[in-house]
Structures are given as structure tokens and as C-alpha cells.
Amino acid sequence: MSFRIMWSNQTFPPTLIMSSITLRVEFGGGLELLFSNIKQHKLTLPSIVPSNNGTKLNGEVLSGGETKPADVEYLMHHLRDNLLQERPELFMEDNTVRPGILVLINDTDWELEGEGEYALKDNDEVVFISTLHGG
Amino acid sequence: MAPKICALCQNAKAILKRPKTGQQICKDCFFYVFETEVHNTINEAKLFSRGDRVAIGASGGKDSTVLAYVLKTLNERYDYGLNLFLLSIDEGITGYRDDSLETVKRNQQQYSMPLKILSYDELYGWTMDRIVSQIGKKNNCTFCGVFRRQALDRGAALLNVDHIVTGHNADDIAETVLMNIMRGDIARLGRCTSIVTQGEDTIKRSKPFKYAYEKEIVMYAYFKKLDYFSTECIYSPDAYRGHARTFLKDLEAARPSAIIDIIHSGEAFEIREEIRANQKAQQTCTRCGYMSSNDLCKACTLLEGLERGMAASGITDRARKKLDAEGPAPDNIRTIPFFQPPSGHPLVAVETTA
Ligand code: SF4
Ligand SMILES: [Zn+2]
Ligand SMILES: [Zn+2]
Numbered sequence: 001m002s003f004r005i006m007w008s009n010q011t012f013p014p015t016l017i018m019s020s021i022t023l024r025v026e027f028g029g030g031l032e033l034l035f036s037n038i039k040q041h042k043l044t045l046p047s048i049v050p051s052n053n054g055t056k057l058n059g060e061v062l063s064g065g066e067t068k069p070a071d072v073e074y075l076m077h078h079l080r081d082n083l084l085q086e087r088p089e090l091f092m093e094d095n096t097v098r099p100g101i102l103v104l105i106n107d108t109d110w111e112l113e114g115e116g117e118y119a120l121k122d123n124d125e126v127v128f129i130s131t132l133h134g135g
Numbered sequence: 136m137a138p139k140i141c142a143l144c145q146n147a148k149a150i151l152k153r154p155k156t157g158q159q160i161c162k163d164c165f166f167y168v169f170e171t172e173v174h175n176t177i178n179e180a181k182l183f184s185r186g187d188r189v190a191i192g193a194s195g196g197k198d199s200t201v202l203a204y205v206l207k208t209l210n211e212r213y214d215y216g217l218n219l220f221l222l223s224i225d226e227g228i229t230g231y232r233d234d235s236l237e238t239v240k241r242n243q244q245q246y247s248m249p250l251k252i253l254s255y256d257e258l259y260g261w262t263m264d265r266i267v268s269q270i271g272k273k274n275n276c277t278f279c280g281v282f283r284r285q286a287l288d289r290g291a292a293l294l295n296v297d298h299i300v301t302g303h304n305a306d307d308i309a310e311t312v313l314m315n316i317m318r319g320d321i322a323r324l325g326r327c328t329s330i331v332t333q334g335e336d337t338i339k340r341s342k343p344f345k346y347a348y349e350k351e352i353v354m355y356a357y358f359k360k361l362d363y364f365s366t367e368c369i370y371s372p373d374a375y376r377g378h379a380r381t382f383l384k385d386l387e388a389a390r391p392s393a394i395i396d397i398i399h400s401g402e403a404f405e406i407r408e409e410i411r412a413n414q415k416a417q418q419t420c421t422r423c424g425y426m427s428s429n430d431l432c433k434a435c436t437l438l439e440g441l442e443r444g445m446a447a448s449g450i451t452d453r454a455r456k457k458l459d460a461e462g463p464a465p466d467n468i469r470t471i472p473f474f475q476p477p478s479g480h481p482l483v484a485v486e487t488t489a
Binding site for chain 2: 028029030033098099100102104107108109111112127129130131132
């Protein structure tokens, strides 16, 4: 079973909800242009993910490889691999966001929250804002 | 992770780590220190006098939107006694400037400030769309920059303002320092860090955000929910500037104080007397009356090239010679209306190398 982005509030069957978290993700400052020009996204992630941030999830990887609780670093990989439409290098560089992109976790600068290592909780909101566009 | 407490009020939850100081502060303290630092910059550089008419160069982007909001706030809080205006230049770029001007029009309502929009089309008879269709996407930013500079001055003259403020922030200035170093442009290096410029221009210009980090400007806009426009110009990028910006952001990621450090390095460059002496004296353009260091100002030179179908003549000496060889400019080409500086200002400004 692979996890899919949920575009509506429709829920998965109860047996699958157990191990997933729902997040709100917002893009701003022009970054939304890389994501189909949609600013607000609602998505569901498994609560346990591969430590290597592999986003091609299947049962084997999860049972076999090393895992960790879903964190912001994983979220970035997920967004890049599943939602981003063009020019991934404008979003990520070396396992983190490209310098010049600000990240807020529940309206707090991610630098105060452990950056990529922040472990996501159900209903968290993560905002990515580019500072590189336009004066 | 336990919430961090604000280093300033020791009370509320910190929401931001300041790039300048590393301090962790709460939302209210952030608004307060950000605004107060801009106020201090304005005071220390004595940017304004009571009764000044000040135009904010407004693009609809984050910097000028935050600048308009903060200046309005400070003008009320500290009773500066300024008359504030929004001045926008419409370069004529479909899908970019037309949308961002909608943002400026909303800002006009939100901040209740008079707005003047001046277009390249009405001033020069050319939109950027048409310029690019003639010259392609090379050198278009040279045309655009020269035209914008003069358009801002002319818009300011129409509004009869004493002063134009622009949203250039610390990151922009550091980036310009880097670019001038890489190009070996020492004359500009001295000028680009100064907070006030009143050289080639008739109208005083200043940068109240000279010491404001881009990160804080964007965070300020985010937390205040300010309405700004953020799309890249369709004729960008100026690749060179793009590299300088990426390099700067990498430096900042490694050490946030890099931005202020680079500005300070730029400030430390003194222009030696003999170099200064070589800079040409200012005069006025014989064709349009705008400030110029030659008979023709840069805008008139570029416009003549466009009109005569030899746009490169404003860019390279070789193309210029070719144009000159074809004889003087015909009488029927489009020229820029004669420049009327606002009353009370000398027609020729004194070159001050700050
Ligand atoms: S990127 Fe170039 S063409 Fe576009 S607005 Fe800026 S200067 Fe003008
Ligand atoms: Zn506080
Ligand atoms: Zn001229």
C-alpha cells in the first residue's frame, strides 16, 4: 500500500489511519509556482518513515530498512518527490531547503524547532516561503 | 522540543531567531525591534525633515510593501510629519507588472496613500514587452534599469516630492557590493553602500532598510499578513546577479552576520582623490534635460538605438560608432519629454561622493 496525497478531507479506512499523520503545508513568496501554483496543501504521511528519506514506500522497505518518526527532512523529500512539478534544485539542496527559503513550523521559525529533525505531529502546519523572489 | 522563551521580554514564546544577533524573540518583540531599528536608521542618517513629501518606490513586492507599512506606522508613532506617496513604474511586462500593480493598488487602499503610476509606454513610447521583442532577452535589464531610474525621478517630479525611498534591504546591498567587487567597479562600490544618494539624480534617494535583513522583512510581512506580490519577472534572470545572490545566501547560511560584514567591507572602500577626479562632471542631457555625464543621457542614447533599429548602440562602443556613421538622429524619432525638476531643486545637482 503506498500512501497518497489527500487532496480532500476524505479519510482512509480506519485500519490505515492508525499509522499516519495529517499535515497542512503552505508555500509562499513565489515558491508555490513550483507546486502547480497551489499555496495550500493538505497531506498525509506515514508516521514512521525510512531513515534514508526514501519516498517510494512499500511494505518491504518499512519492515526491512531502518526507520525513524516522520520529520521535516522527510517531509521535504516527500514534497519534492511527489508534489513538486519543476526545477527541484530551486526547492532543495543537500538534504535541506535551498538557502533563502524560510521554514515555519506551527508559525515558529524552524531554526527554533530543530530544523529538519523536528518530529512531525498530527495536524502540524509547515510553511515554506521563498525570500528570493521580487523586491 | 520545549518552547523557547523570548530573550527580550522573558515572557512570551519565541517565534523567530534573528539572523543579525541570533536572539530568539517573540512576535510582539520582533515587530517592536524591527520597527525601532528602522526608526533608528532614519534618525541616525537624518533622512527626513518635518513636512517632507516622500515617495515610496512601490513595486508590489515584499520589500516596498513592508517599507510602506513600516513608514506609515513610524510616521504616526513618532510624528515625523511626512506626506507619504506611492510611486510605481509600469515597465509594460505582461503577466508580471500588470499583476504586481494590482497589489500596489490594493496597498493604496490599505494604507490610504496617494498612488502615481508612470509607464515606460507613456514616457518612452516603448514597453519592455516591445523592447524584448526587438532586442531579445539579452541586455533587457540594462534598458529596464536605465529607464526605471529616470522614470522614478520623473514620477517624483510629477508628485513634487523631495525624496524617494526604496525598499533595498541589507541583502540587496551586500549583493551589490559583491557584484561591484567582482566587476572591479570601484566608483560604484563606494556609492552603493551609502544610505542616501544625491548624485546623478536631482531627487534625493534613500534606503531606510539598509540594515534590515531580508529574512526579517519576509517574516514581518508573514506575521503581519501583508499583501505582497512575489513572481519573478518573465525577462529575468540577470544571471550574474543570480549567482551573486546564491553565493550570498550560502554565506549567510554558514554565518548570518556575513551580510552586515560585507556591507561594512563595502563602506570601508574609500575612493581615492585621483579616481574621483576622473569621474565626469554632471551636466544635463541636451535632448531631454535629465542629468547626464555626456551630451545625451543614457535613456536618450538607448531610446535612439531602439528607434533607429540599432539597439546595441547603447550597449557597445562598436555599435555606437556604426550608428554615428549613419549620421545624426533623424528628427522624427521618438524622444523623451523635456525634464522639469520639481521646484526648489537645482537643475544640476552637485556630485557628492559619499
Ligand atoms: S528582471 Fe530585468 S526586465 Fe525584468 S523588471 Fe527587472 S530589470 Fe526589468
Ligand atoms: Zn518578547
Ligand atoms: Zn536624455
